[in-house]
Amino acid sequence: MSIDRFFTTFFDPAMIARYWPMIIEGMALTALLAVAIIVCGGVLGLLLACLRSRRWPAINFFIVLFADFWRALPPLVPILLLYFGLPNAGLELSAFTVLWLTLSLVLAAFVEEACWAGIRAIRPGQWEAARSSGMGFVQTLCWVILPQALRIALPSLTNRAIAITKMTALGTVIGVPEILNQASSAQSFSGSATPLTLGALAYLAIFLPLVVLSRWAESRLAWKRG
Amino acid sequence: MSAANPAQRAAASPQAPYPILELIKLHKRFGDHVVLEAVDLRIEPGELVCVIGPSGSGKSTMLRLCNQLERACGGQVIFDGQDLTSSLVSIDRVRRQIGMVFQQFNLYPHLRALGNVTLALKRVAGLPRREAQAVALDALERVGMREHANAWPSTLSGGQQQRVAIARAIAMSPKIVLFDEPTSALDPTLVGSVLAVMRRLREEGMTMLVVTHEMQFARAVADRVVFMADGKVIEQGPPEQLFTSPRDPRTAAFISGESN
Numbered sequence: 194m195s196i197d198r199f200f201t202t203f204f205d206p207a208m209i210a211r212y213w214p215m216i217i218e219g220m221a222l223t224a225l226l227a228v229a230i231i232v233c234g235g236v237l238g239l240l241l242a243c244l245r246s247r248r249w250p251a252i253n254f255f256i257v258l259f260a261d262f263w264r265a266l267p268p269l270v271p272i273l274l275l276y277f278g279l280p281n282a283g284l285e286l287s288a289f290t291v292l293w294l295t296l297s298l299v300l301a302a303f304v305e306e307a308c309w310a311g312i313r314a315i316r317p318g319q320w321e322a323a324r325s326s327g328m329g330f331v332q333t334l335c336w337v338i339l340p341q342a343l344r345i346a347l348p349s350l351t352n353r354a355i356a357i358t359k360m361t362a363l364g365t366v367i368g369v370p371e372i373l374n375q376a377s378s379a380q381s382f383s384g385s386a387t388p389l390t391l392g393a394l395a396y397l398a399i400f401l402p403l404v405v406l407s408r409w410a411e412s413r414l415a416w417k418r419g
Numbered sequence: 420m421s422a423a424n425p426a427q428r429a430a431a432s433p434q435a436p437y438p439i440l441e442l443i444k445l446h447k448r449f450g451d452h453v454v455l456e457a458v459d460l461r462i463e464p465g466e467l468v469c470v471i472g473p474s475g476s477g478k479s480t481m482l483r484l485c486n487q488l489e490r491a492c493g494g495q496v497i498f499d500g501q502d503l504t505s506s507l508v509s510i511d512r513v514r515r516q517i518g519m520v521f522q523q524f525n526l527y528p529h530l531r532a533l534g535n536v537t538l539a540l541k542r543v544a545g546l547p548r549r550e551a552q553a554v555a556l557d558a559l560e561r562v563g564m565r566e567h568a569n570a571w572p573s574t575l576s577g578g579q580q581q582r583v584a585i586a587r588a589i590a591m592s593p594k595i596v597l598f599d600e601p602t603s604a605l606d607p608t609l610v611g612s613v614l615a616v617m618r619r620l621r622e623e624g625m626t627m628l629v630v631t632h633e634m635q636f637a638r639a640v641a642d643r644v645v646f647m648a649d650g651k652v653i654e655q656g657p658p659e660q661l662f663t664s665p666r667d668p669r670t671a672a673f674i675s676g677e678s679n
Contacts, residue, residue: 316523316525318521318523318525319525319527321488321519321521321525322519322521322525322526322527322584322587323527323538323539324488324511324514325486325488325514325517325518325519326514326515326518326519326538326539326543326587326588326591327511327512327513327514327515327516327539327543327591328511328538328539328542328543329511332542332543336538336542337527337538340529341527341528341529344529
């Protein structure tokens, strides 16, 4: 394989010129999905972890069930199930909604576990000090426990957020026009692998800054502990 | 209806002196293990009461029942005329008037010394930021920690951390401060600075209930010493009497053991 063949396969200028707008459209959608999933999954997961710290046995049973269910299931399975199954039951969700909903729930499950691990790592003395000063449960959680627990949970939170938003590529299977879908459509129209190269670069453009940002946040938020 | 009704007495004559804190027939078990058995104790305003006794005698549990960090299995905790064991009492409102200082300090590691003191002032007492800071700096001054207001807890020595914790408790102007073995986690060289702060608080008229192993402190500073063993108050009295002529042989044995 000559160097020329390699370049015309993966970096064909004509193909780049023709298909980059499609890839940009895909990027916009992937970025939108990523933000929507991180916000919804993050908030839901955090709320569940806070609720779990109240230690109501009946509610915690369902929280654990929820977290284990979504952590155990490969995300592609519920994506296919919801997209192809629900219409038969009379409920039609758009491909975008199915992808967003599924990945938000998966992220929420992991966020709940990470935050709960963080909350549990805080010594009971912190709860006691805050509660004995007259702070209520929610105040103690907000001002004393979560600021410490979230710092502990931060590495696993950012890792999960990145890992799960990357799974938006699964949208290809149900026709969500995100990066991979756009790139592989362009690849089948043109017979050239160059659009896939563009797709790869588009993923890097979105997720590399996220990875760098999370590394920065982790070092920034690490505070001195006694 | 006899002495068990300070609430009624208080309602009848709010100015009349009555104990700020009274424990009545307090019982506590963890599972089958009886920790406290019919404990009675009265703390008058302005008193410094030291509780001594062997480990496992229930002293710390008794202290934690005073602000309901533990729930009693029976009996009453009357604070300022209110029965804290009643489900009608808003415990958060009561706790802001009861300071607590812990063996392990329990400072908030994500906040500086000043932030540790201002947190409850802002969130519980509802003071605006500047006012909370002024009150907090004053409290830090009283424990000799004002110049460390911007320090992170982890950069402070144990004795300094405990003094910040005391500032955190007194900044809320509590009616009583509970001390749970405040010097037991400290290097011997640092104990003195914390005890000196407690002595000063006592001179300022702060009501204090102190669970401690510091016999010399109890003897020199306390108004009254309570000796507990096996979940019961064995005897109590002025320190000189209790230390020099204890009535109960268990008290005598404990005191001679501790002073060796």
